[in-house]
Amino acid sequence: MDFLEENWLELDWSPWVPFNAPREFWYIQKAPGIYRIRPNNQDLLMYIGETGQSLHKRLSGLRQTLRRGDLMPWSDPYAEAPGLWSWWVEWGLAKDTGTPVAPSKGSNAPPRPSSGGETDDTEPVMLEVSSAPLDASVSGRKGMENFLLYRYRQETGESPLCNFGRFHPRYRKSTTRSEGRRGGRLANNQKDNPAGFPGITPLEPVGNPGDSDWMGMEWTEHKPLRPEHAREAGEGAGLYLLADAKSREILYIGQSGDIAGRLPELCGKDWQGHEVQFSYQIIGQKVLPHNLREQEADLLGNYYENFRKVPAFQFQKSR
Known part of the structure; x- marks a missing residue:
């Protein structure tokens, strides 16, 4: 082992x-x-x-x-x-x-x-x-x-x-x-x-960070992180990505039991001059917190495996 x-x-x-x-x-x-x-x-x-x-x-x-x-x-x-x-x-x-x-x-x-x-x-x-x-x-x-x-x-x-x-x-x-x-x-x-309760099956390491099928998910199309777009997010629990609009570099990887409520909250954060876009994947209407954290770690771990670093805004207390 x-x-x-x-x-x-x-x-x-x-x-x-x-x-x-x-x-x-x-x-x-x-x-x-x-x-x-x-x-x-x-x-x-x-x-x-x-x-x-x-x-x-x-x-x-x-x-x-x-x-x-x-x-x-x-x-x-x-x-x-x-x-x-x-x-x-x-x-x-x-x-x-x-x-x-x-x-x-x-x-x-x-x-x-x-x-x-x-x-x-x-x-x-x-x-x-x-x-x-x-x-x-x-x-x-x-x-x-x-x-x-x-x-x-x-x-x-x-x-x-x-x-x-x-x-x-x-x-x-x-x-x-x-x-x-x-x-x-x-x-x-x-x-x-x-x-x-049991853990959730690990995500499959396919694609590259930022791809529409990264880790076997079906990520939504990137949209600007603005209230009018964030309010249109689907209902349910899931995972989300924030990326720089120009370079498409991932800036933050997150999870939430309420994606539709979480994304509007992020619009008011200070992204230090970055023009930010978001993408997300709904996992289910109700998902156990530890299952969401497991899949978030799968994404972070695969990102780290590719780049030997975490996204620029990850693990900042203000996020």
């Missing part, structure tokens, strides 16, 4: 380090970069992330946050912590029926116990992390993060369990600490968390 190797996509990945091995944690680099998390010795990823601080500091903090099994962590400062915690606790609950293992590919069901005989008292599946330093700007790191997510989805046909806002179906997520609502397991009579 390429995504588990120490040279995945020609990056200098550290060895896989267990979260409960403080001595081995010194393999984690003291530099900004990217990281990937998996269940111990399993052939799937739970999370791919990036940080502008020391990888060692970031991951040491995440490790400490996950030590308590009785309280789900807050969503800040480690956005991935609640999701990782929910799967970890669920594996612990399965301990009574056998040694827990990670969920099978393509499934959001709780882990299946092993088919062995007696139940053992060893610790449940532990998480492991591998990291790679990356000397890049914020947009450079986030571009690489989306490229890794795109390639992982192309390799496996699915997304990491805790990226894109995905969550365990039987848990509700903690809010930020300031909001003060702690997450936990749902009651038996409560419906599954929609964030735990």
Whole structure:
């Protein structure tokens, strides 16, 4: 599996380090970069992330946050912590029926116990992390993060369990600490968390960024980003592209649960002298947020694969 190797996509990945091995944690680099998390010795990823601080500091903090099994962590400062915690606790609950293992590919069901005989008292599946330093700007790191997510989805046909806002179906997520609502397991009579519903099939890497059939989509004809045109956009959830009218270079890749509402909002943004055009693709009338984010990452990842950069206005807070 390429995504588990120490040279995945020609990056200098550290060895896989267990979260409960403080001595081995010194393999984690003291530099900004990217990281990937998996269940111990399993052939799937739970999370791919990036940080502008020391990888060692970031991951040491995440490790400490996950030590308590009785309280789900807050969503800040480690956005991935609640999701990782929910799967970890669920594996612990399965301990009574056998040694827990990670969920099978393509499934959001709780882990299946092993088919062995007696139940053992060893610790449940532990998480492991591998990291790679990356000397890049914020947009450079986030571009690489989306490229890794795109390639992982192309390799496996699915997304990491805790990226894109995905969550365990039987848990509700903690809010930020300031909001003060702690997450936990749902009651038996409560419906599954929609964030735990299946991911969406990866987009097919065909065409070039900006083509009318890029990534197997049917992009609309480019129109000027002006209120009179934006108000004519189709109803529904989908993806959109903003491009320079002269060069047709893509300036921004986005997604929205309401394309007809989102495009008019963009008309008033400062595009720094660019004459901007838009194009879009409606995916459906109602699409789960994590499914839209998955396909947005497919587009960003393919763009990065082609140009080794992200669009000029991507990852700017004002967008």
